[in-house]
Amino acid sequence: MAPGIPTALDRPHFIGIGGAGMSGIAKILAQRGAKVAGSDAKESGTAEALRELGATVHIGHAAGNLADDATAVVVSSAIRADNPELVRAAELGIPVVHRSDALASLMDGLRAIAVAGTHGKTTTTSMLAVALTDMGLDPSYAIGGDLAGPGTNALHGEGDIFVAEADESDRSFQKYDPQVAIVLNVELDHHANYASMDEIYESFETFARKIVPGGTLVVNADQGGAVELAQRLRGEELLNIVTYGDSAQADVRVHKITPRGLSSEVTVLLNGKFLTFTVSVPGAHYAHNAVAALAAGVALGLPAHNLASALGTYTGVKRRLQLKGEEQGVQVIDSYAHHPTEMTADLEAMRGAAADARLLVVFQPHLFSRTQELGQEMGEALALADASVVLDIYPAREDPVEGVTSALIIDAAKAAGAQVTAVSDMSAVPDVIAGMSRPGDLVLTMGAGDVTDLGPRILARLASPADK
Template sequence: MAPGLPTAMDRPHFIGIGGAGMSGIAKILAQRGARVAGSDAKDSATAEALRALGATVHIGHAAGHLADDASCVVVSSAIRPDNPELVRAAELGIPVVHRSDALAALMTGLRPIAVAGTHGKTTTTSMLAVALSELGLKPSYAIGGDLDAPGSNALHGEGEIFVAEADESDRSFHTYAPEVAIVLNVELDHHANYASMDEIYESFETFAGKIVPGGTLVIAADHEGARELTRRLAGSVRTVTYGEAADADVRILSVVPQGLTSEVTVVMDGTELTFTVSVPGRHYAHNAVAALAAGAALGVPAARLAPALAAYTGVKRRLQLKGEAAGVQVIDSYAHHPTEMTADLEAMRGAAGDARILVVFQPHLFSRTQELGKEMGQALALADASVVLDIYPAREDPIPGVTSDLIIEAARSAGADVTPLHDKAEVPEAIAGMAEPGDLVLTMGAGDVTDLGPRILDRLSK
């Protein structure tokens, strides 16, 4: 049976409660019986899902939203020090808890699997959550995206396993002490917090060092950054590698595309297993094998877990089909790093056959664009045509000279057909003028570009 409420979290107040990571923790606490409250900048389906669980959700940030008897205030690294609710918490002497510490407290007494890596965390965490649930193991989980409905990013389960996405962006994944950890890949990202690959490696080494004695690190064998991390760890933790490399412990023999699914064959402990991955793309097949290896490390029989992985059919914003109008399919992609963009575009190219692929791309963060704008532009050359929007700032202030032009120039240099647009309201009309029956349209990025899918479909239907 899963444990109850962590100490001092029976009356939590979340600043930014509607965010992917924050809302999941709030949901689990509400399901464990806490009196949950919080605020967010705007209303959302996620906020409404939390209200349905009994949470109080305020829209906007104001000191008066914080109850005097709140037991703690939960924040993420995105919350600024001058937030009025945070200032009020200091006045009242209410403890402030980082999101990662709250999540770590929820995992106490359970058997955690922490999923880390520069890319693929949400998908892999979701695959594990769905497959373990399919087997009746009733896991708890906290994911950075919704599975099938608003608020489905987390669940308080009755079983002993807790699957959690472990975020490296602000080093908060150092808080966790997993029984099994996954590292999918290691690349330089989050440039506001990491100045070099050495800093990235050091951070992932610290994360791996938090694995409990007797635990297991599942790590990619095909990714150079992951291999370098394995070399640096030098046997300090039990390691299981996976991938297509000849020396992988769980070796992928083949990934055979079958429309929007793949058939994957692996050799594991001398036994050959073939199973279906119900989403397209080689990188998703690799994520599924990482999930398989992690479940096996926790003692779940691979022969049972492999077929259960087919129950995973996607997560919102990860190549999610938003709809079809006038013979044009509109698909939403969360990809915002060049590696992710390339992987999703290659997956769609493999699934689309001769169909044209049109992309509406919104860069995410000035710092990321400054460092990786050229590579983003090169990735867009894989599409038949692209619309590039202004940078979505999220938590950052502008950087002089850093605009979407960095991406557009690189894309054009790579031979891409790119149209810059500064006003998102113009996108549906622009796509309607470009798209033809049979085309695929991808809205791509980690910002509010996701809101454009329904508007594009509405315009196409007229």
Template sequence: MAPGIPTAMERPHFIGIGGAGMSGIAKILAQRGARVAGSDARDSETAAALRALGVTVHIGHAAGHLADDASCVVVSSAIRPDNPELARATELGVPVVHRSDALASLMDGLCAIAVAGTHGKTTTTSMLAVALTELGLDPSYAIGGDLAGPGTNARHGEGEVFVAEADESDRSFQKYDPEVAIVLNVELDHHANYASMDEIYESFEAFAAKIRPGGTLVVGEHSGARELARRVAGAKELDVVTVGESAGSDVRLTRITPRGMTSEVAVLMDGTEHVFTVSVPGRHYAHNAAAALAAGARAGVDPAALAPALTAYTGVGRRLQLKGEAAGVQVIDSYAHHPTEMTADLEAMRGAAGDARRLLVVFQPHLFSRTQELGKEMGDALALADASVVLDIYPAREDPIPGVTSEVIVDAARAAGAVVTPVHDKDTVPDVIAGMARPGDLVLTMGAGDVTDLGPRILARLGG
């Protein structure tokens, strides 16, 4: 049976409870019996799901939202120091707990599998959660997106396995001590927190150092992940397992056969070939599935049973998620916001579209700092589409940087030969796409901000 509730978590108050990471922890605590409360800037489906679990959710931030008997206040790195609830917690002497510490406490006593990497964390964590559930192992999980099947990003299970997405953006993944860890790839991102690749590697090395003695580090074929494997290869009581298509990989993908919006994958592990279907297109998703298979096997799950169970994964919100079809046009949503992610998803959709269908993209850059550093590469990626619409930068937690606008991406895309239309008023996008699209086209809304809201609106406009 899974552990109970840590004393500090009996009456937690979450600031920003509607966020993907925060809401997941709140759900698990509520399911374990904690009296959970919190606040968020706006109401949402996530807030409604939390209320259905008995969680008190306040809309807006105010000192009065914090109950006097709160056992702790849970925050993420996105919460600013002047938040009134955080200030009230300091005044009352209520302990402030970072989201990563709260999640780490929930994994105590369980076989934890932590999934890290610059890209692919949510998908790989989801694949494991779905497959283990399919096998009746009743895992707990905390994921950065909603599973297409269960429709939730987190769950408390009575089984012995806890699968968690491990976020490197603010170094918080260094708080976890998993039995098995996956590092899919290592690239420079989160420029507000990391100044160089050396800092990135140091952070991932610290994460690997926290793997429990005798545990396993599964690394993908990405050059950065393999460099990490080289750096930690001499660590005592750590088994490093490589996954990839190259002949030297410990777990090798021997075949990836595209089949429309799915792929058939063959993986050779410990002398046995396992063949199964990955229900999303693209080579990178096949690699994610192979890493999930390797990690699950190292956690003690029979790979002969786990491989076919991975077929039960049908997707996760915003990871090439089909939003619908209208007037013969399919609209698909992608969370991709880093050039590597954009290229991978665009190549996957290019393959799914074939020669007869056009691929139209609505891209919203995410963060001024990322656009400043990687804007040219984002523009290069958009050249894979037949035509693109580029929106203004979604700022999230950042203040503007003088001179940094989405025009950096537009200029780079045009220089790469792309057909690009800059649109500054997001509300006009459905009309713009309706004027561009024709039956048979694929429309991809892409980015980590609120561009996802446009999918239903584009469908409504096309259908009207």
């Protein structure tokens, strides 16, 4: 039987309860029997799903949303100090708990697998959650995206395993004490919180040192930052390090990846034996994520053959190369990619899966700070598409930065030989894509902001009897 509710979270109030990370914790607490409440900026399917679990969800932020008997107010790093509910919590003397502390408390007493890295966390965590469920282990999990099958980002299971996505963006992953941790990659990102690669490495080292004594760190043997991290940790006592990847020195070596349309067949060399299994999403990037999941499960003591077979049941995460539909011979696919490495991986995956198709991208940059630092690389990534539409920057939690606009990306893309169109008005995008596309094309809506809302609108426009 899994643990119950931490006393401090018996009646929690979540500010921003609809967020990917916050909603997952709220769902698990509600499933464990907590009296959950919270607020979010707008109505959503997530808010309704929480209500169905018994949670009270207010739309809009107001001091009156916070009940006097709340035992804690849960916040993420995105919540500003002047939020009226946070101000009210201080007046009432209600403790404020960061979401990472809340998640850490939910993992107490369970065998935890924490998945970290600059990108690929959601996919890898999801693969583990689906595979362990298929094996009948009934895990708990908290993920940054909704699974395509169960349609949820979190679940309270009765088993003794908890799989969690570990977010490095605000150093919150340093709160966890996993038995097994995965580091997929280590790259400079989240520039508002990290000034250099040295700070990034220090943060990941702190995370790795929180692994329980005798636990295992699973590291990508092919990515420079992850390799550097492993080298820095080699002298740590009571920490087992397992590497995976194409490298001949990898402990779990990728022997071969064979594309099979929108899936892949993967063969690995593990403990001196070859093991072949299917990954039901396209691209080498996702195949490697599956191998990382395999290595982590084996480190936890699970049988490799059973786990490999179960990994084949994973069918994707919403917003991770998710097919939204097809109209007039044009497929529309949604991608959460917003870092240049992610963008490149998804574009290459689609190229491999549909080599004869034209690839059209609608890209929305995410954050001024990220665009300022990585705009050049974003533009170069877009050169992998046949044509791109670039929207204005989605600010999320940030204020504008003078001189930082989508033009940084557009100029870099054009310099790399890409065909790019700048569109500031999102409502104009469906008409623009309808005019550009033809039967057989693939259209990717790409980014971490509200660009995802364009998929259905583009499909509706393509289906319109009006002339393109």
